[in-house]
Amino acid sequence: MMDRYSKLQLVGIYAALALFLTFILLPFVEMFMVSLRPLEHLFSTPYRFWGDDFSFEAYSRMWQTVPLLGRYILNSIYISGMVTLITMIFVVPAAYAYARLDFPFKNMSLAIFLGVNMFTGAVLLIPLYRVLRTLGLLNTYWSMIVPGVAFLIPTGIWLLRSYLEKIPRELEEAAYVDGASRLYTLRRVVLPLAVPGLIVVGVAVFIGAYAQQFLFAITFNQTREYQPLPAGIYEFIGYQDVTWNEMMAASLTGVLPVMVIFLFLQKYLVAGLTAGAVKE
Amino acid sequence: MATLELQNISKSFGQAKVLHDIDLAIRDREFVVFVGPSGCGKSTLLRIVAGLEEATQGRIVIGGKDVSRAHPLDRGISMVFQSYALYPHLSVFENIAFPLRVAKLPEAELKRKVGQAAEILQLTDKLQLKPGQLSGGQRQRVAIGRSIVREPRVFLFDEPLSNLDAALRGDMRVELAQLHRKLDATMVYVTHDQVEAMTMADRIVVLNGGRVEQFGTPMELYHHPASKFVAGFIGQPNMNLLPGIVQATDSGGVTVELAGGPTLTLPVEPRGLSAGAPVEVGLRPEDLGLGEGLQMQVRVLERLGGQSITYGAVGPLDKVCAVLPGDAPIREGETISLAINTNACHLFSADGQVSRRLAAPALVA
Numbered sequence: 001m002m003d004r005y006s007k008l009q010l011v012g013i014y015a016a017l018a019l020f021l022t023f024i025l026l027p028f029v030e031m032f033m034v035s036l037r038p039l040e041h042l043f044s045t046p047y048r049f050w051g052d053d054f055s056f057e058a059y060s061r062m063w064q065t066v067p068l069l070g071r072y073i074l075n076s077i078y079i080s081g082m083v084t085l086i087t088m089i090f091v092v093p094a095a096y097a098y099a100r101l102d103f104p105f106k107n108m109s110l111a112i113f114l115g116v117n118m119f120t121g122a123v124l125l126i127p128l129y130r131v132l133r134t135l136g137l138l139n140t141y142w143s144m145i146v147p148g149v150a151f152l153i154p155t156g157i158w159l160l161r162s163y164l165e166k167i168p169r170e171l172e173e174a175a176y177v178d179g180a181s182r183l184y185t186l187r188r189v190v191l192p193l194a195v196p197g198l199i200v201v202g203v204a205v206f207i208g209a210y211a212q213q214f215l216f217a218i219t220f221n222q223t224r225e226y227q228p229l230p231a232g233i234y235e236f237i238g239y240q241d242v243t244w245n246e247m248m249a250a251s252l253t254g255v256l257p258v259m260v261i262f263l264f265l266q267k268y269l270v271a272g273l274t275a276g277a278v279k280e
Numbered sequence: 281m282a283t284l285e286l287q288n289i290s291k292s293f294g295q296a297k298v299l300h301d302i303d304l305a306i307r308d309r310e311f312v313v314f315v316g317p318s319g320c321g322k323s324t325l326l327r328i329v330a331g332l333e334e335a336t337q338g339r340i341v342i343g344g345k346d347v348s349r350a351h352p353l354d355r356g357i358s359m360v361f362q363s364y365a366l367y368p369h370l371s372v373f374e375n376i377a378f379p380l381r382v383a384k385l386p387e388a389e390l391k392r393k394v395g396q397a398a399e400i401l402q403l404t405d406k407l408q409l410k411p412g413q414l415s416g417g418q419r420q421r422v423a424i425g426r427s428i429v430r431e432p433r434v435f436l437f438d439e440p441l442s443n444l445d446a447a448l449r450g451d452m453r454v455e456l457a458q459l460h461r462k463l464d465a466t467m468v469y470v471t472h473d474q475v476e477a478m479t480m481a482d483r484i485v486v487l488n489g490g491r492v493e494q495f496g497t498p499m500e501l502y503h504h505p506a507s508k509f510v511a512g513f514i515g516q517p518n519m520n521l522l523p524g525i526v527q528a529t530d531s532g533g534v535t536v537e538l539a540g541g542p543t544l545t546l547p548v549e550p551r552g553l554s555a556g557a558p559v560e561v562g563l564r565p566e567d568l569g570l571g572e573g574l575q576m577q578v579r580v581l582e583r584l585g586g587q588s589i590t591y592g593a594v595g596p597l598d599k600v601c602a603v604l605p606g607d608a609p610i611r612e613g614e615t616i617s618l619a620i621n622t623n624a625c626h627l628f629s630a631d632g633q634v635s636r637r638l639a640a641p642a643l644v645a
Binding site for chain 2: 171
């Protein structure tokens with residue numbers, strides 16, 4: 001019933017979608033176009049959007065211009081992967097506790113978690129710097145992993161909690177009556193049923209970690225070998241000139257792994273983000 | 281196997297008191313049904329027995345031992361839930377084996393016990409399937425299987441048949457009754473369906489508003505309901521309640537003038553009633569027959585073959601029910617005359633209390 005639209009309405013909907021997507025995707029299109037063209041084309045006036053000498057040369061040359069590029073990409077994946085892993089270790093028991101247990105200040109602490117999410121990392125950079133220096137974590141992978149985990153735990157708890165709440169309580173009561181402990185129930189009953197939810201939260205955390213690592217990398221890490229891709233891309237800015245085409249090529253290559261993950265898992269992601277929105 | 285005693289159980293959720301001083305003694309190997317309308321506290325009471333809920337007051341004693349604070353496992357109970365509560369990601373075998381895995385039973389013994397349970401419940405060829413591949417009745421049997429492998433002393437059932445369709449419900453009723461005989465166990469069963477209660481129970485607990493209205497055998501409840509509530513709840517179709525005024529009382533009975541109808545002398549104990557008191561006369565539809573007595577205008581006639589159920593207006597009441605023979609020569613719209621067997625009448629005072637019947641049939645033990 002609800003998805004019956006007239007032709008005119010459909011046209012309107014698609015026009016709005018197109019406009020919206022243009023804003024989001026046009027930068028990517030331009031990135032791609034830039035990456036395909038020789039550098040001198042980019043500085044010609046008048047600027048031309050179309051050239052006749054497109055090539056993938058930048059995609060092979062970028063590895064020479066910035067020799068550590070491959071390492072940066074791996075670093076990015078490594079840092080995001082570790083952030084995801086550690087975040088999940090914290091989020092799973094916390095979300096379960098919020099979904100099922102009763103304890104003092106439950107709702108208040110949940111609200112505080114949400115509040116923490118309103119601050120961007122940028123506001124807290126200086127205090128964080130001092131904390132990391134005291135702990136001796138500056139210029140290590142941990143300097144980028146630890147703050148990442150801290151900022152992503154609240155989102156993870158909120159997402160996973162709503163998913164766990166949908167698992168029927170009677171299943172856990174049945175396990176309790178049969179003598180299973182909370183942890184046993186969590187391991188053998190709740191988590192296997194929560195796998196789609198875990199994937200959703202895992203992907204959301206991974207993407208979040210991928211996006212936020214730039215800020216932490218340029219502030220807390222000076223070691224070249226540990227830099228993730230967004231920070232490493234700075235090396236395309238030379239003393240003389242900026243090799244824009246290679247920079248764009250490297251950026252696109254670096255985003256690719258995330259895009260691939262997202263495409264594979266987006267079915268879960270969409271289902272999970274709307275979980276709990278509708279009473280079933 | 282064991283006895284189960286509920287002593288003085290009360291339960292409050294915040295300000296709301298949902299159970300009031302429940303005292304019940306359930307015998308060893310008895311099949312007891314808690315029945316009542318929704319919200320009467322029957323499920324809460326069962327959850328307190330199970331250990332899923334803690335009583336605000338009172339004690340639970342199983343097999344002579346106070347288990348009020350004990351874990352369900354130490355109470356020796358097992359429970360079958362309304363939604364079956366099967367683990368959808370585990371096979372039937374693993375579902376049934378779950379309590380044994382928790383108890384870390386050796387694999388060989390575990391296999392033997394699950395096999396036995398599957399045998400009893402005719403699930404042997406379904407053990408490798410997932411619950412999602414089973415029908416409602418089969419799922420119910422898996423849930424029962426999971427509860428019997430642990431060999432508990434008391435079985436608890438929380439409305440186990442309410443998710444099944446009517447035909448299957450009838451079959452499962454028979455299966456559960458047979459299972460009770462086979463396992464020879466103490467069973468407590470919660471339902472809102474009085475037919476389930478009447479057919480399966482050794483004794484029935486009728487709950488209303490968090491209080492026990494009556495605890496007795498099905499026939500006791502049918503022939504000697506302790507109150508108007510029990511009388512109205514037990515029996516299908518529901519008992520008719522005709523308003524009247526007491527004319528006279530003596531030791532042999534009470535004379536009542538029905539509103540807009542005849543005057544009857546009922547063989548019941550007068551129990552503090554005196555002339556002029558407003559009362560209600562309870563008459564089961566199946567105790568009415570064609571003959572001289574009440575005038576009823578037939579509004580609806582349901583011919584079921586074996587019997588005809590008629591609904592019609594009598595005096596000020598517009599929904600009196602009578603169960604007549606299947607071939608009764610009546611038609612909708614006409615006025616018929618119904619004979620009243622005064623020996624079958626129940627008498628309730630204005631506060632819902634019953635007067636003991638003197639001519640009720642002897643109870644079959």
